[in-house]
Amino acid sequence: xxxxxxxxxxxxxxxxxxxxxGAVLVLGSxxxxxxxxxxxxxxxxTAAAALGVHVSxxxxxxxxxxxxxxxxxxxxxxxxxxxxxxxxHAVRFLTGAGHRLLLPLSGLLGASFLVWSDTLARTVVAPxxxxxxxxxxxxxxxxxxxxxxxxxxx
Numbered sequence: 663x664x665x666x667x668x669x670x671x672x673x674x675x676x677x678x679x680x681x682x683x684g685a686v687l688v689l690g691s692x693x694x695x696x697x698x699x700x701x702x703x704x705x706x707x708t709a710a711a712a713l714g715v716h717v718s719x720x721x722x723x724x725x726x727x728x729x730x731x732x733x734x735x736x737x738x739x740x741x742x743x744x745x746x747x748x749x750x751h752a753v754r755f756l757t758g759a760g761h762r763l764l765l766p767l768s769g770l771l772g773a774s775f776l777v778w779s780d781t782l783a784r785t786v787v788a789p790x791x792x793x794x795x796x797x798x799x800x801x802x803x804x805x806x807x808x809x810x811x812x813x814x815x816x
Contacts, residue, residue: 668793669742671780678738685734690769693727697762700724704759742795744802745772751809 699720702710707717750768757763776794779801783792 664793666740668795669740669798670791670793670795671739671776672784672791672794674738682735682738685731686769689727689731689734693724693731694765694769696720696724697760697765700761700765740795742776742798744798744806745776748802748805748809749775751805 699710699715702713702715703717710720711717749772750764753764753768753771757767775798779797780794783794783797786792786797
């Protein structure tokens with residue numbers, strides 16, 4: 663139970679890799695290609711509708727797609743915190759606010775960060791293994807606190 667709550671990719675089987683990979687390929691590709699639609703929402707629903715976006719339908723389709731993708735990945739690895747909270751902010755800082763580049767790069771950076779965090783979790787106190795969520799929280803919590811502090815100071 664603790665492994666699932668803290669997140670881990672240690673006991674993953676090829677079936678789980680196929681489930682996660684299939685979800686990322688199908689749903690992730692569809693969601694990553696919706697960057698232009700998300701850019702239309704930047705200035706609100708009225709502006710998006712003026713640009714030709716069916717606001718209600720698009721919002722529901724994106725919400726369902728994100729929920730399905732998140733559910734599939736959490737079912738495989740458990741809840742690995744801070745990856746989706748911190749890394750998109752870092753990518754936005756580097757690339758700007760446009761979603762066409764932000765979404766795919768956030769996915770790639772998040773996957774890379776998870777691989778490095780898992781490697782660190784497996785080697786820091788070898789032969790035992792830390793849950794990868796502890797490593798991501800050790801990096802993510804201070805960064806998240808810094809973001810909150812900077813926003814509050816502004």
